[in-house]
Amino acid sequence: MICPHCSANLLYKERTGNTCSKCRKSFALEPKSAPHGLSDVGLRRAVERLTADGRITVTVGQLHYATGRRHLVGGAAPERRGSLGCAIPALLAGLPTLGFALPHPAGAGAVAALAGLALVAIGIRSAVRWTRFKPMKPRELLWSADDFRRSVTDPWQRRYGVLPRGLVTEDSVRPRPPAAPVAAVLCEDRTVRTFLQANAFEERHRVLVVPDPASVPAGLPVVVLHDAGAEGCLSVGRARAALAGHRVLDGGLPPRAVMAQPKALQLRQPDVLPRTMELLRAEGGLGEAELGWLAEGWWSPLAAVPPTALLDAATRAVERLAAAVRAEDDPAEVRRRALAVGFLTWPEQST
CATH class of the missing domain: 1.20.5 (Single alpha-helices involved in coiled-coils or other helix-helix interfaces)
Structure with a gap:
């Protein structure tokens, strides 16, 4: 491990008690026990990558996904009961x-x-x-979000007083909604909402970022951001049902974008209920390959999309909504404007 203070390369026996034996200064994270093998230097570097060297702000939840994608537990394939x-x-x-x-x-x-x-x-x-299979084990990150916070960001704050520059917790950002919003961005994921608000998304695009349909002011058009999962895909239909009279646009992460990107974080939950799949088929918009992927329990969190790509995609979704509102009576114009802002494909994800 590299000491964050004197840059000495320390053996395990040279850093007992989270203290460098060279400079005698303490550090926050012991990589042998910290989630995802993080050290103080490793965490700083991870934050620098996620924030594009400080150009944007990211959340602890996004850091959890970014550092945990190589530390997964659970089966990607079913296990046989016998041998x-x-x-x-x-x-x-x-x-x-x-x-x-x-x-x-x-x-x-x-x-x-x-x-x-x-x-x-x-x-x-x-x-x-x-010839028989065990129930499918969920495929998930080795450390939960709560464990990650308790074992990484809490010790860091105790040692250094503040988080690394550009990293915020989900409860530390105060929304700054515009006085006269022109649209609402509906997203159930608190991490994504905080990320957008921390980067002045509301002010820049004159939108409200809200957690549920009940928080949408009357008359505003809505873009829905969601995970690439069965429940996420259904959230658009739920929003349309709850917001009758509002224009509601699907700006979420489509399953096909995750399926086509080998580096995307793919998690798995128990098989999706048949009733859920019936609803997804009835809503339309998903191909057979996507429906099969969802039926097997696969999903990908919106918060796991690289932050710069997520910010770009959210911007494109809002631009698409604005184009649709301006050309409400001309479907051909809606498609032309949508293609111009590139909403039909999510940006490629990278680590």
Whole structure:
């Protein structure tokens, strides 16, 4: 580990008690125990990358996703209940044993028969279980968001007093809504709302960033930002149902954008309920490949999109909404303007 104070390269035994043995100064994070193997120097570098060297502000939740994408737990594929490694040896041992027992019904033959039957039974049971699968384990980050905060940002603030420049907590940003908003941005993810507000998105675009349909003022058009997941995709339909009379536009992260991007963070939850999939099919707008991906429980958090790409995509969504409002009675003009601002594809994600 590199000491954040004197830049000495320290062995584990040279930094006991979170103190550098060279300069005698303490540090916040021990990489052997901190989430995602973070050290003080590593955390500063991660924040510098996420903030584009200080040009934007990011949240602790975004840092959690960015540093945790290589630290996942849970299966990407279902696990079998049984093992052929047990079934085959048991059958290979049990069947010859039974063959020996048949011509010797008494004495050693009887013992061999019992042993053979037991081995064959074990082999058959293991083989049958091998054809069945365990319930799917969720695929998620090794450390939860709460654990990340308790183990990373809280110790950092205790040691240094403030977070690194450009990093904010979700409860530290005060919204600054414009006096006369022209639209609303609806997003259920608190991390994303805080990120937009911390970067003066409301003031720059004259929009309100709100958490739910009930917070949308009367008459304002709405753009919905959401995760690439079953519930996220359904949130657009829920918003339209709750906001009758409002223009509601889907500006969320589409599953196809995640599926096409190998570096995107793909998490998995238990299989989606059939009723949920029926609703998604009824709403339309998703291809069969996307529906299959969602049905298997795959999803990707909007907050895991690289911050600069997320800010660009949110800007394009608002521009698309403005274009639709200006050309409300001309569908061809809506599409022409949308293509001009590039809303049909999300920016490529990068680490």
